[in-house]
Amino acid sequence: MTIALIPILPLLAAGVTALMKRGQRVPAATLVIAAQAASTVLSLLAFLQTLGAEGAHGEVARRYFNFPWLSIGSETLSLGLLLDPLGAGMVLMVSFVSLLIFIYSVGYMKEDANFTRFFCFLSLFSAAMLGVVLSNSLLLTFICWELVGLASYLLIGFWFHKPEAAAAAKKAFITTRIGDMGFLLGMLWLYSASGTLLFYDHGHGCLEQAALTAMATKTACVGLAVSNCIALLIFCGAAGKSGQFPLHVWLPDAMEGPTPVSALIHAATMVAAGVYLVARMFPIFSATGTVSVALTTVAWVGAFTALFAALIAVAQTDIKRILAYSTVSQLGFMMLALGVGSVTAAMVHLIAHAFFKALLFLGAGSVIHGVHEEQDIRNMGGLRKYMPVTFVTYAIGMMALCGVPFFFSGFWSKDEILHVAHQWPVSQLPFFMAVAAAFLTAFYMTRQMCYVFAGSYRGHAHPHESPAVMTVPLGILAGAAVLMSIPATPAWPWFHGYHNGEPITFDFARLFEHDFLTIAGLSVVIVAAGIGIGYFLYRQFAAVDPLARIWSSGFRTLANRFYVDEFYHATVVRALGLLGCLAAWIDRWILSGIVRLVGALSLAASSLSDLFDRFWINLGFDSICGGLRDGGQLASSWESGRVQGYLRFLSVGAVLLLIILGWLLT
Amino acid sequence: MTLQILLAISAILFAFGLAATLSRSNSIMILIGIELMLGAANLNFISFWRFSENPSDLVGIMFAIFSIAVAAAEAAVGLAIIILVHRRLKSVEADDANNLKG
Numbered sequence: 001m002t003i004a005l006i007p008i009l010p011l012l013a014a015g016v017t018a019l020m021k022r023g024q025r026v027p028a029a030t031l032v033i034a035a036q037a038a039s040t041v042l043s044l045l046a047f048l049q050t051l052g053a054e055g056a057h058g059e060v061a062r063r064y065f066n067f068p069w070l071s072i073g074s075e076t077l078s079l080g081l082l083l084d085p086l087g088a089g090m091v092l093m094v095s096f097v098s099l100l101i102f103i104y105s106v107g108y109m110k111e112d113a114n115f116t117r118f119f120c121f122l123s124l125f126s127a128a129m130l131g132v133v134l135s136n137s138l139l140l141t142f143i144c145w146e147l148v149g150l151a152s153y154l155l156i157g158f159w160f161h162k163p164e165a166a167a168a169a170k171k172a173f174i175t176t177r178i179g180d181m182g183f184l185l186g187m188l189w190l191y192s193a194s195g196t197l198l199f200y201d202h203g204h205g206c207l208e209q210a211a212l213t214a215m216a217t218k219t220a221c222v223g224l225a226v227s228n229c230i231a232l233l234i235f236c237g238a239a240g241k242s243g244q245f246p247l248h249v250w251l252p253d254a255m256e257g258p259t260p261v262s263a264l265i266h267a268a269t270m271v272a273a274g275v276y277l278v279a280r281m282f283p284i285f286s287a288t289g290t291v292s293v294a295l296t297t298v299a300w301v302g303a304f305t306a307l308f309a310a311l312i313a314v315a316q317t318d319i320k321r322i323l324a325y326s327t328v329s330q331l332g333f334m335m336l337a338l339g340v341g342s343v344t345a346a347m348v349h350l351i352a353h354a355f356f357k358a359l360l361f362l363g364a365g366s367v368i369h370g371v372h373e374e375q376d377i378r379n380m381g382g383l384r385k386y387m388p389v390t391f392v393t394y395a396i397g398m399m400a401l402c403g404v405p406f407f408f409s410g411f412w413s414k415d416e417i418l419h420v421a422h423q424w425p426v427s428q429l430p431f432f433m434a435v436a437a438a439f440l441t442a443f444y445m446t447r448q449m450c451y452v453f454a455g456s457y458r459g460h461a462h463p464h465e466s467p468a469v470m471t472v473p474l475g476i477l478a479g480a481a482v483l484m485s486i487p488a489t490p491a492w493p494w495f496h497g498y499h500n501g502e503p504i505t506f507d508f509a510r511l512f513e514h515d516f517l518t519i520a521g522l523s524v525v526i527v528a529a530g531i532g533i534g535y536f537l538y539r540q541f542a543a544v545d546p547l548a549r550i551w552s553s554g555f556r557t558l559a560n561r562f563y564v565d566e567f568y569h570a571t572v573v574r575a576l577g578l579l580g581c582l583a584a585w586i587d588r589w590i591l592s593g594i595v596r597l598v599g600a601l602s603l604a605a606s607s608l609s610d611l612f613d614r615f616w617i618n619l620g621f622d623s624i625c626g627g628l629r630d631g632g633q634l635a636s637s638w639e640s641g642r643v644q645g646y647l648r649f650l651s652v653g654a655v656l657l658l659i660i661l662g663w664l665l666t
Numbered sequence: 667m668t669l670q671i672l673l674a675i676s677a678i679l680f681a682f683g684l685a686a687t688l689s690r691s692n693s694i695m696i697l698i699g700i701e702l703m704l705g706a707a708n709l710n711f712i713s714f715w716r717f718s719e720n721p722s723d724l725v726g727i728m729f730a731i732f733s734i735a736v737a738a739a740e741a742a743v744g745l746a747i748i749i750l751v752h753r754r755l756k757s758v759e760a761d762d763a764n765n766l767k768g
């Protein structure tokens with residue numbers, strides 16, 4: 001199977017690059033980019049293979065191969081790789097976007113001393129993500145998932161000499177680890193409930209009918225089916241990686257990494273992994289019907305996150321942080337789509353979002369590069385004149401994200417999500433939350449555009465356009481953000497047919513159906529309102545944000561991100577600190593008390609023997625003692641205080657013992 | 667894959683670990699060397715278990731899992747000690763921590 005090469009090539013490249021010297025910049029970058037390009041080509045071939053393939057029994061075509069990895073007693077754990085429409089579209093997007101980001105990084109990281117190390121980590125990141133996408137076993141998914149976590153830790157903390165970057169890396173690692181705990185528990189439970197971790201295995205996999213029925217009919221606790229419990233636990237992991245409330249706190253801080261890393265985390269890898277995991281495990285989430293407890297939870301969490309993060313984004317002033325909160329919000333949209341039962345809508349938005357969000361981040365990187373590492377949008381302005389290419393591509397990305405109608409992918413994919421949310425039988429509230437979030441998206445992106453590109457320059461540097469190695473990937477991504485709108489329109493529902501293995505027909509009349517027109521009309525109105533109000537408020541720069549003038553306490557709450565970080569600091573961090581103090585107290589007073597008691601007892605005993613010595617034995621022994629002291633000094637000179645010296649004696653002794661033992665035995 | 671090959675790999679791993687522990691002066695490197703030696707010991711457990719008369723009773727793998735857990739705890743304690751030493755001496759060189767010399 002050639003698809004195994006897709007993750008293996010970048011992994012090998014990462015391994016080889018790790019052994020290179022610091023100065024070997026050109027070979028490192030060439031190798032990593034070549035490996036990534038090769039795996040992009042292989043992904044494209046794999047994708048083309050899935051296009052014409054027909055599945056059996058009206059299902060989508062799935063090709064997989066499994067192999068035993070570990071056999072313990074009578075149990076065998078298998079790993080496997082899987083190629084189906086869900087994964088094939090994703091793998092093409094991941095490898096292609098990663099490739100563009102790698103090329104861009106050559107320009108962005110040019111002056112960094114640790115250029116080689118950076119490319120090694122990038123390659124590892126992409127390899128791990130490709131592994132998550134192609135895995136046919138939850139175990140392999142988990143392994144690659146943790147590798148994604150590791151690579152993100154290394155990359156967010158790439159400039160670890162900055163304390164904020166080191167702290168952000170730690171925060172990302174620990175926050176996602178909390179979610180991963182749930183993932184691990186869910187995986188163990190799934191194994192005990194279904195006896196396998198393979199997704200598809202000729203009718204025996206955990207996502208196939210037999211196992212699903214067994215899990216859906218058994219009840220675990222408080223009336224929840226086993227499948228729902230497992231799904232909720234796995235969703236914990238997905239929420240951690242995809243930055244869903246309440247585990248979203250790491251994502252904005254992850255901006256401390258170099259900008260290409262932010263683009264990679266926010267578009268192609270990492271955050272997409274959570275959404276993809278839920279999409280992959282969707283049969284378990286929906287084992288008890290499409291409004292199961294697990295899916296309802298996913299929908300509510302998604303809708304809430306979409307609105308919550310969009311509100312925070314309105315009041316941020318760091319160019320990358322605005323985009324970070326916008327990612328959190330868009331991930332909320334995807335989770336909402338999954339929760340209301342439409343995997344296709346979520347995946348279309350995921351892939352469309354990956355292109356335009358990578359574009360926006362790389363554009364932001366180009367801006368930051370152009371104004372000499374300034375990230376505060378209040379110190380920018382007027383960059384349209386200085387950076388025309390960046391401006392045009394950024395504007396395309398911004399319009400795609402806002403969902404400006406007809407020629408931008410975001411419009412169609414977001415519309416689809418609003419559409420499925422509208423049809424959700426449980427409640428209409430998530431739909432209205434999503435509409436509000438869509439309005440805010442248009443608003444905060446317009447605010448950002450006005451601050452960065454309009455007016456006149458307010459900083460002190462000399463802004464300049466970025467080199468071609470950075471602007472060409474921007475152009476390609478801008479093209480993709482526009483072209484992605486073609487397969488997502490309801491007139492030609494290519495994605496829908498492709499994902500579900502249905503024939504794809506072109507029917508222009510679908511654009512004029514009543515329920516589509518209502519939602520589309522509504523979304524055009526809210527986008528126009530968002531952009532209009534945003535432009536009206538921010539068309540002229542003001543030192544105080546116009547919103548802060550209107551309602552300052554509310555704006556401050558938003559600017560402080562609803563105080564979630566402070567809340568965690570006051571509860572979780574403080575509780576752990578108290579636990580640490582308690583442990584230190586036990587250590588100091590109880591354990592150490594015992595030690596001191598023993599010490600005092602032996603002191604008492606020795607002072608007794610001291611008396612005994614002094615008044616009884618001390619006669620004539622002095623010379624012997626002198627000899628002993630000299631001997632002791634000689635012996636103590638061996639005690640060099642060097643741990644390794646002791647260890648050397650120890651190993652020599654062990655070897656001698658071995659030789660004697662061997663001699664005795666023969 | 668025979669038992670001899672596995673034991674040879676394990677011996678080589680152990681020798682690497684011992685060499686690192688004896689020759690590196692950075693205490694983090696020493697810790698890594700110790701981990702290598704533990705890995706070699708685990709490999710021995712697993713390979714003797716695999717080639718034992720009755721590999722289905724899981725004794726070897728249980729032993730290895732135990733020792734992995736102990737190694738994790740050891741690494742945590744070791745790193746904590748290194749952090750404390752660094753706070754006090756501003757150095758992680760093993761030779762600088764010689765307050766107990768005779």
